[in-house]
Amino acid sequence: MTFFRSSKHQRLLWSLLLLSVGAAAGFGLGIFCGTEPPVGCRESDLTPVPDESFVSPASASSVETSPEPEPMPEKWVCLTFDDGPSKTTPDVLSALNRAGVKATFFVVATGNNDKYLPLISEAAAAGHQIALHSASHEYSDIYQSADAYWKDIDLLKERLSPYVRADGLWYLRFPGGSTNTVSRRYGGRGLMQQLKEEVTAKGYAYVDWNVCAEDAVGGKPSAGTIFRNIVRETGEQTQCIVLMHDSATTRTTAEALPDIIQWYKDNGFAFLTVEQAVPLPTT
Numbered sequence: 414m415t416f417f418r419s420s421k422h423q424r425l426l427w428s429l430l431l432l433s434v435g436a437a438a439g440f441g442l443g444i445f446c447g448t449e450p451p452v453g454c455r456e457s458d459l460t461p462v463p464d465e466s467f468v469s470p471a472s473a474s475s476v477e478t479s480p481e482p483e484p485m486p487e488k489w490v491c492l493t494f495d496d497g498p499s500k501t502t503p504d505v506l507s508a509l510n511r512a513g514v515k516a517t518f519f520v521v522a523t524g525n526n527d528k529y530l531p532l533i534s535e536a537a538a539a540g541h542q543i544a545l546h547s548a549s550h551e552y553s554d555i556y557q558s559a560d561a562y563w564k565d566i567d568l569l570k571e572r573l574s575p576y577v578r579a580d581g582l583w584y585l586r587f588p589g590g591s592t593n594t595v596s597r598r599y600g601g602r603g604l605m606q607q608l609k610e611e612v613t614a615k616g617y618a619y620v621d622w623n624v625c626a627e628d629a630v631g632g633k634p635s636a637g638t639i640f641r642n643i644v645r646e647t648g649e650q651t652q653c654i655v656l657m658h659d660s661a662t663t664r665t666t667a668e669a670l671p672d673i674i675q676w677y678k679d680n681g682f683a684f685l686t687v688e689q690a691v692p693l694p695t696t
């Protein structure tokens with residue numbers, strides 16, 4: 414089975430599932446987390462229960478007939494960074510590179526971070542995964558309609574194209590996560606479901622998280638707080654996708670990284686990029 418769920422923590426809900434629509438298929442990892450509203454993953458935007466309708470029994474059987482996947486480590490963690498690149502990104506990259514750890518960056522290209530976009534080439538060259546987040550990251554814009562969403566993704570890919578092979582980017586993270594409710598204000602109740610289906614049909618994979626650093630909350634949490642949030646939210650989970658940020662306002666995340674990495678190492682986790690942990694379907 415590719416779909417599973419555990420609820421060690423009441424506040425955390427974790428589901429891994431495969432979607433398939435015709436020949437195109439993709440993974441979604443639907444999770445919500447956090448008690449406080451991080452910028453870019455505000456709790457108020459996230460529904461407590463992922464939309465069950467994207468769990469498809471047909472998709473499970475499509476995986477069982479796929480070729481045998483590479484054996485996965487028993488415990489793994491994907492460190493993911495949203496909302497960069499920014500002035501914080503060099504510090505994040507040097508902490509990762511010093512530790513010899515690969516991470517995944519869900520990037521934005523708002524127009525305000527133009528001068529940091531070359532860091533994407535640097536990150537990719539160092540073996541990190543670049544993935545799609547949003548061009549504008551404006552909920553009121555991107556969640557007006559499915560057309561508006563795809564226009565934003567197209568613009569993002571266009572802005573990234575000088576720095577990375579944009580047509581090779583097949584992983585994305587919805588601003589607010591795949592179970593956000595903020596989109597209803599602009600595009601109606603059915604929009605996220607429609608977008609998830611379209612994402613899958615186009616061959617992309619969307620990825621949420623099951624550990625939230627809560628590093629983008631108001632009040633600028635210290636490195637120690639971010640570290641403790643991650644340890645607490647990891648709990649007994651052995652397969653973790655950690656949401657952090659490398660935006661201009663989350664400088665303490667970079668400071669916390671050496672301790673975060675050491676803690677996962679000490680607890681026997683292997684570090685994977687999202688594409689290593691959640692492979693795209695081969696069909």
Ligand SMILES: [Zn+2]
Nearest residue numbers: 453495496588
């Ligand atoms: Zn974001």
